[in-house]
Amino acid sequence: MNINTNIVRVYQIYLLKTEGWIRQTKDKPQIGDQVRRYIPIIFQEITAKMSTTSLAYAVCIAMIINLLSVDALRCHQCNSHLNEDCSSLLVNTPRAQRDDQFLKDCAPRGEKEAFCRKTVLKFEVNGEHRIERGCGWIEEKMQNACFTADNEGYKQTICTCNEEGCNGATSLLGPQHTLAVAAISLLIVHLIRH
Numbered sequence: 316m317n318i319n320t321n322i323v324r325v326y327q328i329y330l331l332k333t334e335g336w337i338r339q340t341k342d343k344p345q346i347g348d349q350v351r352r353y354i355p356i357i358f359q360e361i362t363a364k365m366s367t368t369s370l371a372y373a374v375c376i377a378m379i380i381n382l383l384s385v386d387a388l389r390c391h392q393c394n395s396h397l398n399e400d401c402s403s404l405l406v407n408t409p410r411a412q413r414d415d416q417f418l419k420d421c422a423p424r425g426e427k428e429a430f431c432r433k434t435v436l437k438f439e440v441n442g443e444h445r446i447e448r449g450c451g452w453i454e455e456k457m458q459n460a461c462f463t464a465d466n467e468g469y470k471q472t473i474c475t476c477n478e479e480g481c482n483g484a485t486s487l488l489g490p491q492h493t494l495a496v497a498a499i500s501l502l503i504v505h506l507i508r509h
Contacts, residue, residue, distance in 0.1 A: 387420035387421060388420070388421045388429045389421065390419065390430075390432075390480065390482050391449075391480060391483045392418075392450065393449075394445070394446075395444075395446040402444075402446050404417065417448065421449075428454075430451050430452075431448070431475070431476050431477065431480070432448070432450070432451040433448050433473070435473075436469050439469060440468060448482045448483070449482075459476050459477060461475075
């Protein structure tokens with residue numbers, strides 16, 4: 316495969332992932348594996364032929380594009396008391412598409428950034444468990460950590476996180492978005508200069 320084919324493949328994978336067409340299964344590699352495999356090749360080939368100034372421009376373009384493309388954080392929002400599918404969201408299974416129905420935007424409130432949270436309630440009277448997933452906005456709780464509260468009649472464990480869909484079974488997104496934007500920016504600068 317030549318460098319242009321690699322870049323096109325990374326861009327195609329990125330587009331498919333952002334449109335929700337690629338899902339991880341046991342027999343197919345995860346999108347991150349695809350991107351991680353091609354990014355070093357792309358960077359090595361392009362940066363070897365670029366000047367320091369061009370590389371700096373490419374990095375700036377990638378950062379600007381990444382900042383401009385910020386969307387609202389999406390978290391799973393559901394309650395197992397109302398919908399039992401909320402109890403155990405499955406990300407890497409055939410059921411994953413159905414569980415994605417709970418992913419919704421969490422817009423910032425004023426200057427407070429949104430984060431995702433998962434609350435597990437255990438009622439002492441009947442031993443019932445309930446899981447609530449949603450958004451949060453209290454800044455001191457946005458620590459990617461869990462804490463427990465012992466309330467009258469029930470205990471609750473609250474876990475917070477600040478990545479897309481992180482209040483599901485596993486994290487859905489990683490740094491692949493930034494890597495893809497950087498690779499595309501390097502390609503654009505390279506093509507403009509030659």
